[in-house]
Each structure stands twice: as C-alpha cells, then as structure tokens.
Amino acid sequence: MTQVTKTYGGGDAAVHALDDVDFNIEAGEVVVVMGPSGAGKTTFLTIAGALLTPTSGTVEISGVNITALSEKELPDVRRERIGFVFQSFNLLEALSAIENVTLVMTEGSPKSRGAVNRASELMNMLGLGHRLKSLPRNLSGGEKQRVAIARALANNPDLILADEPTANLDSKRGREVMQLLRQIAFEMHKAVVIVSHDHRTREIASRIAWLEDGTFRPDVATDRDPVCQRVVEVQGSPAFSYESRSYYFCSTQCLELFKADPAQQLAGKRQ
Amino acid sequence: MLLVARKNLFSEWTRLVISVGGVALSVFLISLLLSLYRGWDEKVGGFVEHSNVDLWLGSEGAEDFLTAASLLPTEGKEAEQAKEYLNAYPSIDQWSPMIVRLMQGVRVDRISATEEKIGSKIDIHFIGFDPNTRLGGPIEVIEGRDTPGPGEVIIDEKLGDRHGIGIGDTLRAGGRDWTVVGKSRGGDFIATQTVFVSHAEAQAALRMQGATTFYVIKVRQGVDPAQLGAALEDQAARNEAPIVTHTREEFAKSTRDRVTSNVLPILFVVLGLAFIVGVSVAGLTIYTATIEKAREYGILKAVGFRNTYLYRVVFEQSAVTALLGFAVGIGLTVGIGPFASDYVPQFVLFTRWQDVLLVAGVTVVMALIAAYIPVRRLGAIDPVSVFKG
Numbered sequence: 001m002t003q004v005t006k007t008y009g010g011g012d013a014a015v016h017a018l019d020d021v022d023f024n025i026e027a028g029e030v031v032v033v034m035g036p037s038g039a040g041k042t043t044f045l046t047i048a049g050a051l052l053t054p055t056s057g058t059v060e061i062s063g064v065n066i067t068a069l070s071e072k073e074l075p076d077v078r079r080e081r082i083g084f085v086f087q088s089f090n091l092l093e094a095l096s097a098i099e100n101v102t103l104v105m106t107e108g109s110p111k112s113r114g115a116v117n118r119a120s121e122l123m124n125m126l127g128l129g130h131r132l133k134s135l136p137r138n139l140s141g142g143e144k145q146r147v148a149i150a151r152a153l154a155n156n157p158d159l160i161l162a163d164e165p166t167a168n169l170d171s172k173r174g175r176e177v178m179q180l181l182r183q184i185a186f187e188m189h190k191a192v193v194i195v196s197h198d199h200r201t202r203e204i205a206s207r208i209a210w211l212e213d214g215t216f217r218p219d220v221a222t223d224r225d226p227v228c229q230r231v232v233e234v235q236g237s238p239a240f241s242y243e244s245r246s247y248y249f250c251s252t253q254c255l256e257l258f259k260a261d262p263a264q265q266l267a268g269k270r271q
Numbered sequence: 272m273l274l275v276a277r278k279n280l281f282s283e284w285t286r287l288v289i290s291v292g293g294v295a296l297s298v299f300l301i302s303l304l305l306s307l308y309r310g311w312d313e314k315v316g317g318f319v320e321h322s323n324v325d326l327w328l329g330s331e332g333a334e335d336f337l338t339a340a341s342l343l344p345t346e347g348k349e350a351e352q353a354k355e356y357l358n359a360y361p362s363i364d365q366w367s368p369m370i371v372r373l374m375q376g377v378r379v380d381r382i383s384a385t386e387e388k389i390g391s392k393i394d395i396h397f398i399g400f401d402p403n404t405r406l407g408g409p410i411e412v413i414e415g416r417d418t419p420g421p422g423e424v425i426i427d428e429k430l431g432d433r434h435g436i437g438i439g440d441t442l443r444a445g446g447r448d449w450t451v452v453g454k455s456r457g458g459d460f461i462a463t464q465t466v467f468v469s470h471a472e473a474q475a476a477l478r479m480q481g482a483t484t485f486y487v488i489k490v491r492q493g494v495d496p497a498q499l500g501a502a503l504e505d506q507a508a509r510n511e512a513p514i515v516t517h518t519r520e521e522f523a524k525s526t527r528d529r530v531t532s533n534v535l536p537i538l539f540v541v542l543g544l545a546f547i548v549g550v551s552v553a554g555l556t557i558y559t560a561t562i563e564k565a566r567e568y569g570i571l572k573a574v575g576f577r578n579t580y581l582y583r584v585v586f587e588q589s590a591v592t593a594l595l596g597f598a599v600g601i602g603l604t605v606g607i608g609p610f611a612s613d614y615v616p617q618f619v620l621f622t623r624w625q626d627v628l629l630v631a632g633v634t635v636v637m638a639l640i641a642a643y644i645p646v647r648r649l650g651a652i653d654p655v656s657v658f659k660g
Contacts, residue, residue: 042655042658045658046655046658049573051573051654051655052655072577075572075575075576075577076575077575078573078574078575079574079575079576080575082575084573084574086570086657086658087658088657090566090567090570090573090657092275092278092567092570092571093282093567094275094278094279094282094283095274095275095278099274099278103274103275104574104575106274107576107580151574163658
C-alpha cells in the first residue's frame with residue numbers, strides 16, 4: 001500500500017479516513033493493526049481487501065496493482081488472492097461447513113471432486129474433520145471461526161485479512177484462533193493482517209502497526225487496559241500507578257473502575 | 272442449479288411451501304378458468320360444429336343457434352318460391368326445415384289429483400328435425416331409437432344424467448307429454464340440452480304450422496357453402512325476402528360468441544387477479560427471503576462473487592418455485608378436469624396442450640417479475656457492511 005488516501009465527503013466536511021498511508025507486509029508475517037475506534041482500521045482493511053477504492057495511492061497484492069483494475073475485475077482479485085476472516089464468522093447458514101468452504105472454490109457450481117478434497121484437507125488440518133456436514137448453527141463459535149479460516153484459505157490466497165477474529169470468542173477459543181492464524185502465516189507462508197483490539201493478538205504478531213487519525217504512527221508505546229483489555233496508546237491515555245507499576249486506560253470510566261478496587265480488577269483478569 | 276440457490280430454497284420448507292402454494296394457486300386458477308372457457312367454448316359451439324348441416328338459412332337478424340331468433344314460412348307463396356329455388360340449386364345435396372326453440376320443460380315425476388304434471392323444471396333446446404334428411408338431428412344416438420315417432424323424443428345424454436331421465440320416462444315440453452325413446456350425444460350447451468322430435472310434431476306442439484326456424488342445407492361435395500350462401504342471399508334480396516345464411520363455422524362461432532363474449536371480460540379480470548396473486552405471493556416470499564439473507568449476499572460479494580452470480584441465485588430460486596407451483600397447479604387442473612362436471616354439471620373443463628404452454632409462459636413471466644425487485648435490492652448491497660459486527 002503506497003501513499004493511500006481515502007477521503008469521504010468534500011470541502012470543509014471532508015474526512016480523511018486514511019491519510020497518505022504506506023503499508024507493507026511480506027509472506028510469512030503477521031501484522032496486527034491496532035488503534036482507537038474511528039482511526040480508520042475498517043477503511044484500511046476494506047481498501048486492502050479490494051472492496052473499496054482509495055481516493056489516491058496504489059495498492060498491490062502479489063505484484064498486481066489492484067487500484068489499476070476495473071470494478072469488474074476486483075471480485076476475481078478478492079476470490080483468488082485474498083482470504084477474509086470476519087468478526088461474526090459470516091458463514092452461510094443454509095450450507096454445511098464443507099459447502100461453505102467449497103463454495104468459494106467452485107463458485108457454487110456443481111460439486112468438483114478437487115474442491116471437496118481440498119476443503120476436507122483444510123478442515124482436517126483445522127481440526128474439523130468430524131464437522132464437515134454440520135450446519136453453522138450446530139457449530140460452536142470457535143468451530144465457526146475455523147470454518148471461516150478454512151474458507152479464507154480455500155483458494156490458496158497470498159493475503160489473509162482478519163477483522164477482529166477473536167471478538168466473538170471466549171479467551172480459550174480466541175487464543176486457539178490466534179495460534180491458527182500464526183501457523184497459517186509461518187507454515188503456509190501467507191501474509192496475515194489482523195485488525196484487532198484484543199491484546200492477545202500481540203503475542204503472535206511479527207509487528208504491530210498503530211493506526212490513528214488515518215495514519216500509521218511509528219514507535220507508539222502501547223499497553224493493555226486492565227479493565228476492558230483493549231490495547232491503548234501509552235501517551236495521552238489516562239494512567240494510574242498501582243504497586244509500583246503504571247496502568248493505562250482507554251477511558252476515564254475504566255480508570256475509575258480500576259481505582260475503586262485495583263486488586264480485584266487485576267485478580268479478575270488473571271482468572 | 273447453483274448450490275446457494277438450492278440450499279436457500281430447500282432449507283426453509285415453510286417458506287417454500289407458501290411460495291410454491293401461491294404460484295400453484297395462481298396457476299390452478301388461471302388454468303382452471305382457461306379450461307372452463309375452453310370447455311364452454313367446445314360445448315356451446317360443438318353441436319353446430321359437429322352437425323351435418325353445411326349452411327344455415329334464417330330470417331334476417333338470426334345470428335346464432337342459442338337464441339334461434341328466426342322465423343321462416345314453410346307454406347304459402349314465399350315458401351313455395353323458396354322451395355323451388357332450393358330444389359333448383361344443383362350445389363345443394365339436401366335441405367329441410369328445422370325448428371329450434373329454447374324453453375322450459377318438466378321431468379314428470381307424478382301426476383297430481385288435479386291432473387297437474389309435477390316434477391323438476393329443466394331448460395331445454397327443443398328441436399324439430401326432418402327424420403328423412405336427418406339434417407340438424409341428433410349427432411350420435413347412443414341408446415334407444417334414432418328416430419322419434421309421434422309423441423316421442425330423443426334427449427341428450429347429459430340431460431338424462433343431470434335430471435335422472437331414462438328411456439321410457441315422460442318429459443313435458445311445449446304443452447305436451449313426450450315419451451323418451453332414445454338418447455343422443457353432442458347436444459349439451461351447458462345451460463341447456465337438446466331434445467329432438469320430428470319437425471311435424473314440433474310444428475304441431477309449438478303451434479308453428481306453416482312456419483319453421485331455419486332451413487338447413489347440406490351441399491354437394493366440393494361446393495363452397497359460403498358461396499352458396501351468398502348466392503341464396505342475393506336471390507332472396509331480389510325477391511325482397513330478407514334472409515341471412517351462415518356457414519357451419521360462422522354459425523358455430525357466433526353461437527360461441529353469444530355466450531363467451533359476455534364471459535370473456537369477467538374471465539380476463541379474474542385471470543389478471545390470479546396472475547397478481549401468483550406474482551405477489553412468490554414475489555413477497557422471495558423478496559423477504561432475499562432481505563433476510565442480505566448479509567449473506569453481502570458476504571458472497573465480499574469474498575469475490577459478482578452481482579450476476581447473486582442475480583442468478585435469486586432467479587433460480589424464483590424459477591424453481593414457479594416450476595414447482597406450475598406442476599402442482601396444472602396437475603390439479605388436469606386431475607380434477609375429468610370429474611368436475613360429475614359434481615357440478617356446469618363445470619365443464621377442457622384442457623388443451625396449447626393452454627398448458629400458455630400457462631407455462633405466464634408462469635415464467637410470473638417468476639421473472641417475482642425476482643425483479645429482489646434482484647434490484649441485491650445490486651444495492653454493500654459488501655463492506657459485512658465488516659460491521
């Protein structure tokens with residue numbers, strides 16, 4: 001992504017959701033994009049995912065300048081070069097787990113043995129070999145997200161874009177999903193971009209990119225809000241010292257909750 | 272069929288049953304009304320069409336068989352002149368007078384103490400034909416005698432079936448009692464049925480001595496009845512005798528028009544309503560299904576499916592719904608057709624394959640319209656929306 005700007009509206013009302021952004025990721029890397037709400041993370045993800053066209057700048061995926069492609073050519077880019085993992089899993093409810101995966105390979109045409117084999121292979125790899133025929137409503141949140149990951153990998157894309165992939169999962173399932181994404185990057189040699197507020201994603205990140213006010217800010221020191229667990233920028237955030245350590249908060253509400261009973265807040269999160 | 276279309280359609284049986292039911296109801300109504308129209312068309316014009324009369328000659332203003340608004344002389348100077356002409360025409364094979372009178376008769380069940388004939392009233396077309404030429408007589412006698420003698424009638428089988436009249440029973444019509452001696456086929460006009468007596472008996476019973484309703488003509492082979500009719504009309508005009516002639520086809524058509532021209536506007540309105548019902552039910556169920564699945568269509572767009580694919584999904588769902596509805600609707604019409612008139616005599620259904628094709632075409636239009644609005648909605652779905660929780 002080179003010098004990408006996305007502006008909504010015009011004149012005095014113009015909003016720069018992304019402002020002259022440069023971003024690069026290599027195969028085998030996991031980059032976690034963090035930042036406060038309204039920083040431009042979703043805009044960044046949708047432009048990277050060929051769903052939105054930037055106002056200016058270029059976006060290249062595996063050497064293909066997707067900003068030079070016509071609107072009609074973008075669906076092919078999304079299907080073949082990018083895998084999406086969504087916060088709400090976004091599986092098709094009427095289709096079985098394996099059909100959700102084969103669908104993107106066959107474009108919903110009659111079954112192809114090759115597609116079924118690849119989907120089975122992926123699902124076995126993700127520990128879903130026994131859930132091939134299950135409908136999404138019969139799967140747990142973690143299983144649904146693993147099906148979504150299998151779907152994202154189905155066409156063997158170079159880039160995986162994950163939008164808050166752990167937001168709807170408990171901590172154990174969330175950690176499993178994070179490990180899977182890390183494995184995909186390192187072992188399958190994919191570039192994985194994760195947009196997240198979840199501090200646990202830092203554990204698997206090759207690097208963290210902090211997006212704020214439409215630009216990536218280098219060398220931003222971050223910490224985890226001990227109350228809501230969000231990752232917050234150290235500088236400028238409400239802070240409180242407790243037992244010789246400084247804690248940073250996303251808002252004064254979290255700060256006040258912490259102040260009321262720091263020991264319980266820390267103990268609660270440790271559980 | 273596309274996987275998504277098939278799964279969406281068959282994963283929700285209640286919705287499928289409602290939408291297929293809506294289309295089936297519509298197809299059933301449309302095909303039933305069309306079949307009913309064809310049935311009436313066939314019956315009403317059938318007698319004239321299948322009779323052995325090539326040319327009908329009536330007094331001016333006589334346009335159809337049902338009203339039989341004609342009166343011609345059989346005696347006197349004019350009649351003799353007419354007979355002379357008819358006998359002289361080399362292209363005429365046979366001719367004879369024929370009486371047709373719409374009237375009410377009584378199926379006599381019993382006779383009261385005051386000699387009153389008591390029974391159910393029946394609407395009939397009382398026909399007097401010449402037993403020698405048999406022109407305008409029963410089309411096919413299926414039971415009993417084929418020629419009625421004095422005081423005897425041949426009734427149409429449908430009259431017998433509907434009112435329980437058999438051979439040997441008494442029928443009162445035209446102020447006289449008649450004994451049923453035969454049954455014929457092909458004289459059912461839905462609302463009325465034919466009752467045949469000899470021309471002389473009809474004249475006497477109806478006090479029509481010296482008069483008849485029509486002169487009916489059979490032409491020699493190779494002769495064009497229309498040309499003969501035109502020549503007869505010219506001849507009559509020269510003698511200031513206002514007559515009209517109708518070929519078999521013309522007379523059958525005008526007889527049909529007498530009934531169907533009144534029914535057609537109503538029929539078209541009901542057909543239109545049935546079509547709207549089908550489009551509405553199918554359209555609404557497909558539209559609500561599309562709206563409910565808007566997020567899923569957004570997902571498909573996000574992961575790389577084109578709008579054309581999504582359109583195909585909706586069109587296929589609509590097409591399969593319409594196809595199933597068509598099969599059920601047509602099946603019902605074809606299934607009940609042969610038995611309907613057994614329970615409701617006026618419910619004469621005649622389903623032609625051309626009409627089945629027509630209804631199939633209407634169903635395709637129904638499917639296209641039902642899919643049109645949902646498809647427009649699909650085009651407006653923003654794939655970016657799937658990133659919002």
